[in-house]
Amino acid sequence: MTEPHTAVITRLSADFAALSHQFARVSTDLVELDRLLADRRATVPPAPAPQPVAPYWPQPYWPQQRYAPQPVPFRPYPNPPAPKPPKERSEGWIGKLLAVAGVAVTLIGVVLLLVLAAQAGILRPEFRVAAGAVLAGALVGAGWWLHNRPGGRVGAIALVATGTAAAYMDVIAVTTIYEWVSAPVGLIAAAVIAGAGLTLARRWDSQHLGLLVLVPLIALAPIVADGISLLLVGLMLALAAVSLPVQLGRDWIWLHAARISAAVLPLLVALVARYFDGRDDLLLAGACAIAAVIAVVAALILLPGTRNRTALALLTAFGMAPVLSANLAVDRVVASLMAATVAAALLAIVFVGDRLPGVSGVVRHVFASTSAVAALIAVTAAFDGKIAGPVLLAMAVVVAVAGRHDIVARWAAIGFGVVGAAAHLTYLPLDALLEATQTDTAAGISTLVSSVLLAAAAVALVWAWDRAESALWVGAVAVVVYAVTSFTVTAGMLISGDDGGFFAGHMAATIVWIAMAAALFAYAARLPRDDRSLPIGGGLGLVAAAMAKLFLFDLGTLGGIFRVVVFIVVGLILLGMGAGYARLLEKQDKHTVTTATE
Structure with missing residues (x-):
C-alpha cells in the first residue's frame, strides 16, 4: 500500500458519502411511487370479484452519480482498557505458612532461652533477659525495614509479631520468674509492648499481625510463667484490654475471638485449679468480673461496625463463662450475686436494644439466652433444691406470661420450668405418693408452694406456646394432675402424719x-x-x-x-x-x- 493512510481514509469517506446520497435518493423515489399508486387506486372503481391482479410497475432506473469526496475529520480509537492486576499466585500460601512456622519456632526458642536455660543454669539471668530483649528489638526493626520493600509484607508481619511476642514474654519472665519488677510495673510494661505491636497491626491494616501477637501468647505465656497465676491472669486481661482500641473501625472478628480467648481460657483453668485446692479466691472472682466487663464493652463498641454480629454475640456469651463459673472459687453467695448481676446487665441490654446500634434481633436473642442461663445459675447457686424449685417455677410463670411473644423468653420459661420440676421431684418423688412418708414442716411447705407453681407453670407454658395444640394440653393436664396429688397428699401428711x-x-x-x-x-x-x-x-x-x-x-x-x-x-x-x-x-x-x- 503506497498511498498515505490519510488519503485512503478520505477516499473511503467520500465513497460512504456517495452511498448515503444514493440511498436518500432511492428513498425519495419510493415515497413518490407509493403516492402515485395510492392515487391510481383511488380513481379506479372497484372491480367485481375475482379482482384482477394489479399490474407490475417496474422501478425506474436512475443512473449513479459521482460526488466529490468530502473530507472527514480523523477520530482516534478509544484507549484500550487498563489491564487487570495479576492475580496472586497460588503459591502465596506457602510463604504465609512458612512465616507462621517461623514465628512458632522462634518463640519456642525464646521460651527455651527464658525457662529451660534458667533451669539448666545456662547464662546468667541478666544475659538471658538482655538476649531476649535484643532479639525482640532486632526482629521488630527487621520487620519495619522489610515492610517497605516490594513483596516484603508477609515477612514483615511475621518478624514484627515474633518480636512483639518475644518482648512480651521477656516482661512476663522479669515479672513472674525473676521478680525484678513489681506486678503493677510489669502490667504497665506488658500493656505498652502489646499495644505497640497491635497499633502497628492497625497501621498496616493487618489482622494477621494482631493474631500473631495474641495467639502465641495464649499458648506460651503459661509456660514462661511456670503455670497460671493471678499475675499471669492480670497480664492476659491487660493484653485483652489494650487490644480493643486497636480494632475500632476494623471488622476483625478473628482478632476479637483471640481477645476473648486470651481473657477467658486462663481464668477457666485457674478456676478449676482453685476448685480442687478448695480455697476461696475473691481476687480471682474479681478477675472473672473484669473479663465479663471487657467482653460486654467490646461487644457494644464493635457491634455497629461488624458484619459478623452473630459470631460476635456468641463470643460475648463465651466471655461470660468465667464469671458464671465463679462458684468454683468463691462461696455461693458471692457467686450467685455475680451471676445475677450478669443476668440483669444482659437483660437490660436486651430491653434497650432498639436504642443501641448493632444490637439486632439475633444479638438480642443470644444476650437474652445468656441472661436466662445466668439467672438459672444465680438461683441454683443461692438456694438449695427445696427453695430453688419454687423460685424457678415462679420465674417460669412470670417469663411465660410476660414474654409470650418472644421465642427466647418462651424457651427460657421452659428451661426454668423443667429445672424447677426436677427440683420438685428430688424431694417429692413419685413413689412418695404411693405410701405414707413423713416430712418436716419446711419441706412440706416448700412442696405445697411448688405444687401450686408447677400446675400454674404447666398451664402458662402451654398458653404462651400454642394454646390450640391439643397434645400440649394433654401434657399440661398430666402435670396438673400430679401437682394436685402432691399438694393434697403433702397437706394431709402435714395435718396428720x-x-x-x-x-x-x-x-x-x-x-x-x-x-x-x-x-x-x-x-x-x-x-x-x-x-x-x-x-x-x-x-x-x-x-x-x-x-x-x-x-x-x-x-x-x-x-x-x-x-x-x-x-x-x-x-x-x-x-x-x-x-x-x-x-x-x-x-x-x-x-x-x-x-x-x-
Missing part, C-alpha cells in the same frame, strides 16, 4: 380430679359447637384417670370411711356432670339456633 392423713390426701386428690373434669365440661358447654372438642377431650381424659385411680388404687389402698366418702362423692359429681352438661348443652344450642334464625 399417720395413714389417716395419707388416705385423706388421696381421697381429696380423686375428688379434685373429678371436679376439674366437671369444670372443663361446664366450660365446653358455653363454647360454640366447633370449639368444644379440646375441653371435652380433656374432661373425658380426667374422668378416665379418676375412674382408674378410684378402682385401681383407692379401692385397694384407702380404708374405712375414706373409701366410702370418695366413692359417694365421685359418684354424685358424675351424676351431676351428666345431667348438668346435657341441660347446659341443650340450652346453649337452642339459644344459638334462635339467634341464627332472627
